[in-house]
Amino acid sequence: QQPVQSPQAVILREGEDAVINCSSSKALYSVHWYRQKHGEAPVFLMILLKGGEQKGHEKISASFNEKKQQSSLYLTASQLSYSGTYFCGTEIPRSQGGSEKLVFGKGTKLTVNP
């Protein structure tokens, strides 16, 4: 039930854009996005609960598709501070055979260079 994240790694120059995808084989209750910098704890970015929802957080935004099986995280005009590993966490409802616990993907390592 682990969500699949892609790509595994991205290298950008400052000012470039990136998209990180998170997909599930089953409809989800929610998608959570976190960023973890090297040697630090994961930090919450946003949660999406509704199909078709889009949310923004400064220049970082995310969408949740209508079927609630895929979410994408958009990073625009990237800054050096965006570097880190991005994790999506998903919850599958009991109605879909899930256990309602938050399961994280394997992460996407984002490196922003000057």
Add this chain to the structure above:
Amino acid sequence: DTAVSQTPKYLVTQMGNDKSIKCEQNLGHDTMYWYKQDSKKFLKIMFSYNNKELIINETVPNRFSPKSPDKAHLNLHINSLELGDSAVYFCASSRRRAFEAFFGQGTRLTVV
């Protein structure tokens, strides 16, 4: 004030020893978690407590035993430590399920 605090930050111990990691949150949250992050950075839930009651108990060896004396504390005791237990252990809390989770700074456990 740190929202979720774990102690110790580093723990180096020999195989076979028993050790504990403590976690406290001052956010008034109902739900607390233990996660294990291995060397490949895979973040996996181990336990989840809601109001001191165990609600998620993943397939972890029974050498791992969580204890929640009250809503603000969730400690992790590990018996007979093995080399494979080496990892970073994160405690986290959230108001309730599907809410933002706040993570502690992690405890890097090294078993030698």
